[in-house]
Amino acid sequence: MLSIGLPGSGKSTWFKRHNILPLSSDMVRILLFDDVTEQSYQDLVFSTLRSMLRARLLARRPWNYVDATNLSAHERRSWIKLAHDFGYEAHAVFFDVPPEVCIERNRRRERNVPEDVMQRMAAKLRPPKFEEGFAKITVVRLRGKAGESAAAGPEQAGDTQPDESEPPDLADAEY
Ligand SMILES: Nc1ncnc2c1ncn2[C@@H]1O[C@H](COP(=O)(O)OP(=O)(O)O)[C@@H](O)[C@H]1O
Ligand SMILES: [Mg+2]
Numbered sequence: 001m002l003s004i005g006l007p008g009s010g011k012s013t014w015f016k017r018h019n020i021l022p023l024s025s026d027m028v029r030i031l032l033f034d035d036v037t038e039q040s041y042q043d044l045v046f047s048t049l050r051s052m053l054r055a056r057l058l059a060r061r062p063w064n065y066v067d068a069t070n071l072s073a074h075e076r077r078s079w080i081k082l083a084h085d086f087g088y089e090a091h092a093v094f095f096d097v098p099p100e101v102c103i104e105r106n107r108r109r110e111r112n113v114p115e116d117v118m119q120r121m122a123a124k125l126r127p128p129k130f131e132e133g134f135a136k137i138t139v140v141r142l143r144g145k146a147g148e149s150a151a152a153g154p155e156q157a158g159d160t161q162p163d164e165s166e167p168p169d170l171a172d173a174e175y
Contacts, residue, residue: 001063002079004070004128005095005140006121007113008102011067014095014140022065023052037111050082057086064088071125073132080133089135092128096141099125 003011003022015022026036028048033041049066056064064083070076076092083090099122106112113121128137 001065001091001093002070002076002128003065003067003093003095004076004125005097006069006071006099006102006125007118008105008109009095009097010140011069011093011095014093015065015067020063020065022067023049023056024067025049026067028052050078053079053082054086057082057088069121071121073126073129076128076132084133090133091136091138092134093138093140094128096127096139098142101142 001022003015005011012024012026025045028045029036029038032038032045032048049068053064053066066079068075070079080090099118102122103115103118106118107115128134130137
């Protein structure tokens with residue numbers, strides 16, 4: 001299972017809420033450098049992440065999660081191929097949260113991504129498609145105001161406005 005979403009879209013929070021400890025670049029940075037903020041050796045971080053997933057797939061673990069932004073089909077491709085090479089389905093969880101919300105949350109964080117980088121990432125983000133090889137795509141988005149049910153499809157994404165007066169809840173929609 002691959003997460004897809006901008007920094008601040010709530011990926012790590014979602015995994016935590018589901019009691020899942022996913023493989024992530026942050027985890028690898030802690031394991032390798034004792035420092036989650038270490039930004040050098042990116043290639044080493046991602047090749048280690050890949051090796052760790054490969055090890056899990058070799059060990060036939062039933063569920064395997066990667067917490068990363070995976071913004072473009074290009075970035076997702078090698079993960080999907082790795083899953084398929086080992087006879088696994090690839091599933092996507094897409095955090096369809098408006099960029100403005102992610103940028104605002106990111107701004108409030110202590111370890112944050114520079115705003116111009118956030119803008120560039122937002123421009124790069126492409127929703128996952130079944131044609132990429134995903135067997136299942138789950139969309140996670142902000143719930144509308146209290147009482148409203150979650151939007152059912154991606155075409156309704158613009159209908160839900162984040163309500164700053166109450167902490168927004170997350171709704172999962174599978175399709
Ligand atoms: N459903 C949510 N509603 C409101 N705030 C959230 C929600 N999910 C995450 N956040 C907040 O947004 C920030 C980024 O969340 P995080 O899960 O770390 O995002 P990511 O892993 O995608 O970068 C955190 O400060 C978190 O508390
Ligand atoms: Mg995260």
